[in-house]
Amino acid sequence: MYYSDSHVHTFFSPDSKTHPREHIEQALRLGMTSLCFTDHMDFDYPPQYQISFDLDPKAYFPFIENLRREYEGKLQIRTGVEIGLENSCRQRIIRYIQSSPWDFVIGSIHLADRLDPYFADYFAGRTAREAYLSYFETMLSCLETFDPVFDVLGHMDYIFRCGDRSVTDAWHEWPDLMDAILHILLDKGIGLEINTGGIKSGLPFQHPHDHLLARYRELGGELITLGSDAHSPDHLGDYFVETGERLKSLGFCYYAVFSKRKPSFYPL
């Protein structure tokens, strides 16, 4: 049995060309028992990037439902979303989440200062450290404002995939800010996603960094999910075995898989 993947993109996201069936077949080859699709929804994505991360539940749900029926008894298939958190879109985000029967909702920070750190303009005109810090300040502000309408915080230190990578350890740089973020997650009952996409991008750690995970555990945190952030089937379940070992060494015993917004727990 292989760990279930709870962060997977398909051609319902503009940055993936993968048919959901390709992921399903790969999940079966790997020996997964369940898989959750989490395509992108980002309201008001800045027009200068000339791409739109809109996910239409009216098209998405029936499509995944057909596959769910087809693979019944072989693989549990879940319908989730990765939604970009931004205070300026808060009401629309809440309505969007509440209007569909999602299995799982990942809340991710994809924009700060109305810019996407994936692109160079995010880092222009300021030091790398200031740019990285701004991402986490935006995260704190969103977490303070939002009710727990999403299940986990996605790829917490994703920003370190971007820019010149001169900073990669947020716990070392800004321990008080990181503590504030982790405390809000715990207080609001929001879990923390373990996202192995960082390793794929060349970082020597998953998101979040071991130091943040150790601190989260120290504060009593234990609600974690596992996601590869695969945009193509060859990355499905990437680095899950070694990440599972690392999580165990940090004191985690199990990970959660969501269905109808409720977690079930499985041993690591």
Ligand SMILES: [Zn+2]
């Ligand atoms: Zn993301």
Ligand SMILES: [Zn+2]
């Ligand atoms: Zn993603």
